Structures are given as structure tokens and as C-alpha cells.
Amino acid sequence: MSIRIRYFASLRDRLERDADQLEVDEPLAVGEVWQRLNPDLPLPPQTLAALNHEYAGLDAPVRDGDELAFFPPVTGG
């Protein structure tokens, strides 16, 4: 199973990268993907997640080919 992960704004700056690619065999939830990729950094409070361009909870299941994104609270408008 192949998942593309993207990071935006201050979270990208903090992680010092804007994307990850994860190859796994077992099913994972959104929050588990974060833990797998950032084992030393608990998900910062208020971080938002989106799965295939739609907001998703941390327990949403991630599927093969999905694009998962993590980002800080939005400040548009």
C-alpha cells in the first residue's frame, strides 16, 4: 500500500520537508501514519488532517493511493 503525505505552512517548516511517501502492508489510520513517519514528534495540538482533499479525523482509514495532508489551523480570508 502506497500513501503520499503532504505537510503545509508552519508544520512543513518545522518538519523541514513538504512531503513523505509511505509504503506499508497493514491498514493504517490517519493518526497512525503520522506516528509512523514522525515517531519522535507527537502530532502538534490543533493540527488538521485531510484525506484526498477532504478533512478527515485521526481515526479515518487510509487506503492505497491516498493523498494525506497535515497542516496547522488555517488563516485565510
Place this chain on the structure above:
Amino acid sequence: MSIRIRYFASLRDRLERDADQLEVDEPLAVGEVWQRLNPDLPLPPQTLAALNHEYAGLDAPVRDGDELAFFPPVTGG
């Protein structure tokens, strides 16, 4: 005491005149001016009154030289 009275919109159409001039000796309130000028027509419900370009109640005292106006509910905007 000389008072100028103006009528607007549908009220003017109904009265078939747009203004009156009233000369009186005793003090009158807004509602009394209407009665004096239109003895056969009770003030139509929802009619508004303005004294010198400011909304006024029917018991507001009218003074010499005042401009008093009666008009139906407003429909601007």
C-alpha cells in the same frame, strides 16, 4: 402660532393635497393638529409623524414655525 404640515406618498394621494398651513393661538400636540385639519378622518393606523425632520409621537408639542409631516410606513432600500 403658524405651523406648516406636509403629507407624503399614499397619504398625500388620499388627502388630495401635499401640505396645509395652520394658524392657531393655543398650544397643540401632533395628534391634535391632525384632528384639527382632518376632522372627518381618524389618523390611519401605522401613520408616522415627523416634527422638523425628526420622528415624533402624537403627543409631542408643536411650536410656532414647526414643520410637521405625516406619512405612511416607509418602503425604501
Place this chain on the structure above:
Amino acid sequence: MRIELHATAFDPWAVLAQHVATAAHLRGRGGALATFVGTMRDRNDGDHVQGMRLEHYPGMTERELERIAGEAAARWPLLDVVLLHRFGELQPDDPIVLVAVWSEHRAAAFDACRFIMEALKSRAPFWKKERLAHGERWVTTNTPGTAG
């Protein structure tokens, strides 16, 4: 603060573009602008409306609009208000009213813009007379300002 009655058609977008271009006190500060434009519809109460005459009370109408804008400015931290209203003969799609309210933040701009419109609808001395295919009629009530 700019409050005007217009006897002939005005272009709300040209007015706003020109106002923003020349209002030095908004420069860098006017982060939020809420506007309302009311235009003449060609239907009302199920009838086709060909035109409209908008009557006002010269002298009082201007003062009442100024009082309304002043009340809004006393209640919210506003940077500027533009308030234009037509009178005279209107055609469908002609702008009737433009309310534009600048503030640093959106809450005050939204609240004050709506307050001005509701106050204008209930207090500013204007009266609409519609021209229909079979004659004329006075508009007797305004549409409520809150959703039913």
C-alpha cells in the same frame, strides 16, 4: 463618511473603486469591507413591474440617513461608511441603495452594514410606487430583514 441621495442612476462599483482609490484614511487599515447593493426587481407580489417612482422627504431623508450612519459609527469601530440612495424614476436593475462599511475586522463591518440596512428600511423616509402594465400602486410593506 459619505451620504448622498441621487436623482439619477449611479454605478456602485465605480463609486466604490473611486472611494477606495482616494480615501487616504483607509490606506493599509481598512481590512474589512462589507457592502450591500439593493437593485430594482422586475417582479413583486406576482406582478411584472415596469418601473418605479421613489419618493422621499427632502431634508428629513438626508438627516435620517446621517443619524443612522452616526448610530452605527457610535456602536462599532468603523473606519468609513458610504451610503447612497436613489430617488425619482427607476428602471428594473437600477441600483436603489448602496451601503459600504469599512472596519479593521469583519465582525464590525458585517454587523454595521446590516444594522444600517435594517434601520434604513424601517426609518428612512422613502416610498416606492410601482408602475405595472395596468396602472400604478404604492408598495405598502418592506420584506422582513430576517430569514423566515
Place this chain on the structure above:
Amino acid sequence: MRIELHATAFDPWAVLAQHVATAAHLRGRGGALATFVGTMRDRNDGDHVQGMRLEHYPGMTERELERIAGEAAARWPLLDVVLLHRFGELQPDDPIVLVAVWSEHRAAAFDACRFIMEALKSRAPFWKKERLAHGERWVTTNTPGTAG
């Protein structure tokens, strides 16, 4: 319904004038138009802001704006919505966002315009980075949409 992201400065008044001139479905019907324009302020949190970079999430941002406008159209009887938002490098006074909502009556136009702005502020994936005299900083919270 017209929803667009712009990489360079847009003129909200030219956009609205052009939209009204060409939107046949508004002719005679769009009696009420509520708009909001947010522009870049040159001060924030007590500091002078020289410029701003507005980041977005290409693909998701457009879809989220479409979802928000769709929710508004499902909830209120709207005739049209125009929603433009900047991204990229901004200067003070540059428009950031334009929301324009047409309806037959003002209550729906006001309510839907404000709903779209609040939803956009809380949900649309945009992030502001301010350029100050002494460096850059991410904006971390939005101003609340209700008066304090």
C-alpha cells in the same frame, strides 16, 4: 457560481461590474447583493507588516471553497455566488478575498455572505506568512467573526 484562486492582484469592483453586466440570470431578479472584501492591513499584533505570502493547498483549497459555496446555496435561496481568493505574494491594501452573494431578498444575501466568510476562515486551506522589518512569521490565528 464563480469560484477562483488568483495568483496576482484582482480588482473586486471590476470583477463585480463585469459579472453583473454579463449575468443574464440576475437580470431583473437579483434584488439583493451582499459582498465582503478583505484586504491586507499593514499592521498586525502591533507590528508593521510589509508584505505577506499566502500559501494554499492546490486542489483541496478549490474544492473546499466549492463545498462552502454549495452549502450556502443549499441553505439559502441564492441566485449567484462569486468567490475569489488570492494566493502568493501580497502587498498592503491588496484584496485577499471577495465574496458576493445575490438573492431576491436581503436576509438570505446577508446570511449567506457571512456564512461563507466564516466557513472560509475556519476551513479553507490558506496560511498567511507576514513579512516584517525584522523577519517573517506565520499568522497562527484568525480574528473571531463575532463582535467581542
